[in-house]
Amino acid sequence: MSRSCLAVILAAGDSTRMKSSMSKVLHPIASRPMIAHVMAAVASAGMTDAALVVGRDADAVAKAGAVEDVTVEAFLQTERLGTGHAVLAAKDAIARGYDDVLVAYGDVPLITSGPFLAARQKLAEGADVVVIGFHTDKPTGYGRLLVENGELVAIREEKDATEEERKVTWCNSGLMAINGRKALALLEKIGNDNAKGEYYLTDLVEIARAAGGRVVAVDAPEAELTGCNNRAELAQIEKLWQERRRYELMLSGVTMIAPETVFLAYDTEIGQDAVIEPNVVFGPGVTVEGGAVVHAFSHLEGAHVSAGATVGPFARLRPGAHLAAGSKVGNFCEVKKAEIGEGAKVNHLTYIGDAFVGAHSNIGAGTITCNYDGVNKHVTRIGANAFIGSNSALVAPISIGDGAYVASGSVITADVPADALALGRARQEVKPERAKVIRERALAFKAAKKAKG
Ligand code: UD1
Numbered sequence: 001m002s003r004s005c006l007a008v009i010l011a012a013g014d015s016t017r018m019k020s021s022m023s024k025v026l027h028p029i030a031s032r033p034m035i036a037h038v039m040a041a042v043a044s045a046g047m048t049d050a051a052l053v054v055g056r057d058a059d060a061v062a063k064a065g066a067v068e069d070v071t072v073e074a075f076l077q078t079e080r081l082g083t084g085h086a087v088l089a090a091k092d093a094i095a096r097g098y099d100d101v102l103v104a105y106g107d108v109p110l111i112t113s114g115p116f117l118a119a120r121q122k123l124a125e126g127a128d129v130v131v132i133g134f135h136t137d138k139p140t141g142y143g144r145l146l147v148e149n150g151e152l153v154a155i156r157e158e159k160d161a162t163e164e165e166r167k168v169t170w171c172n173s174g175l176m177a178i179n180g181r182k183a184l185a186l187l188e189k190i191g192n193d194n195a196k197g198e199y200y201l202t203d204l205v206e207i208a209r210a211a212g213g214r215v216v217a218v219d220a221p222e223a224e225l226t227g228c229n230n231r232a233e234l235a236q237i238e239k240l241w242q243e244r245r246r247y248e249l250m251l252s253g254v255t256m257i258a259p260e261t262v263f264l265a266y267d268t269e270i271g272q273d274a275v276i277e278p279n280v281v282f283g284p285g286v287t288v289e290g291g292a293v294v295h296a297f298s299h300l301e302g303a304h305v306s307a308g309a310t311v312g313p314f315a316r317l318r319p320g321a322h323l324a325a326g327s328k329v330g331n332f333c334e335v336k337k338a339e340i341g342e343g344a345k346v347n348h349l350t351y352i353g354d355a356f357v358g359a360h361s362n363i364g365a366g367t368i369t370c371n372y373d374g375v376n377k378h379v380t381r382i383g384a385n386a387f388i389g390s391n392s393a394l395v396a397p398i399s400i401g402d403g404a405y406v407a408s409g410s411v412i413t414a415d416v417p418a419d420a421l422a423l424g425r426a427r428q429e430v431k432p433e434r435a436k437v438i439r440e441r442a443l444a445f446k447a448a449k450k451a452k453g
């Protein structure tokens with residue numbers, strides 16, 4: 001759509017029921033602030049400029065709401081006088097003149113672009129106000145959409161509604177689209193003569209009609225409109241978000257054995273034929289290519305898992321972990337800021353940090369890259385086809401050449417050239433009969449003690 005579009009996002013509610021020291025819209029869903037979800041929805045509906053109406057934490061909210069290619073401005077609503085008043089807090093933005101103005105709520109994060117796109121289509125067809133409504137069997141608390149002769153004539157708030165009007169089950173989501181050229185004039189006509197003494201955005205329906213304008217409604221699925229007022233609702237929204245995304249991924253060809261135990265981040269990408277076993281947690285920034293397997297109880301964040309690689313069970317991939325095709329990171333291994341080359345194996349109880357592991361190398365159980373000297377981080381480079389014996393400590397900065405061997409139990413502090421064998425451990429001594437001597441002495445000591453009483 002070539003029409004210009006401003007989104008006004010209302011986020012000035014005092015969020016008392018969250019019992020939080022930060023604005024409600026900063027609380028995360030799927031590892032990113034609620035407000036960012038709303039912003040993503042309006043951005044994919046074509047919004048290019050955003051006005052965030054906030055009551056607190058203005059800078060943090062604007063920062064959390066930042067989207068690529070979108071100008072985001074925060075407007076402070078100092079007094080909370082209703083939704084109509086809140087939209088007018090962004091008066092300066094609206095006054096710039098847009099074709100379309102969208103109104104969204106910062107605390108309704110499951111919303112997608114669909115309802116906004118449908119509403120913008122109605123504006124393009126000549127509507128002045130488009131109400132986004134929904135049907136529900138629990139209408140209590142919502143504004144009701146009142147229809148006469150098939151036309152939307154008013155939105156009646158619960159508190160102002162008659163007994164008869166309260167029976168209506170078609171409700172106002174609160175989200176709206178307004179003809180941007182007329183928006184300011186219409187908004188400025190809103191008064192506060194109602195049960196709550198607030199400036200109701202919903203009055204736009206009657207105001208626009210009185211001015212001879214066209215008002216229509218489009219419907220959104222109720223599931224997208226769940227709002228967040230307290231931590232229990234936050235958890236409920238998280239649950240709904242997770243269910244929706246797991247479902248999408250499964251339909252796109254990802255196997256999840258127990259999907260309800262897999263937790264995804266907003267940007268988790270998983271390719272076709274990947275298998276995600278139970279109890280896997282994805283933090284932000286993870287991509288898993290097709291055919292990879294993530295075994296149970298693994299935790300991944302900022303990591304890339306290439307085709308055919310396997311992770312876990314009980315593996316931790318931290319930011320910057322990059323597993324090449326067919327590589328393996330096994331149980332109780334932690335990988336951070338490290339490349340694990342094609343077909344390389346890091347199978348047991350190992351820490352690989354700030355490192356490069358070449359193709360087809362084998363990292364034995366208990367190997368540790370000692371990357372930190374207490375002040376700085378240093379890099380470990382391991383070539384291709386190297387073999388690091390179990391329980392070795394590689395003290396970085398260090399490099400191990402292609403095809404080199406490190407004997408198990410070594411502490412490696414000097415570089416190892418290609419194809420060399422490095423031993424960095426005490427030489428073994430064997431003393432025949434010595435164990436027996438020690439044991440007999442100990443037994444004699446015990447017997448003497450007992451005899452003394
Ligand atoms: C509003 C609608 C109602 C709709 C319901 C959907 C009005 C008058 N009523 O009612 O028809 O069914 O939403 O949830 O619009 N906000 C501000 N500043 C304000 C007031 C509100 O930023 O001064 C923000 C809140 O943070 C919230 C949103 O606007 O995100 C809605 O406010 P809320 O008080 O929840 O509206 P309702 O009375 O529930």
Ligand code: CA
Nearest residue numbers: 141174227229
């Ligand atoms: Ca509400």
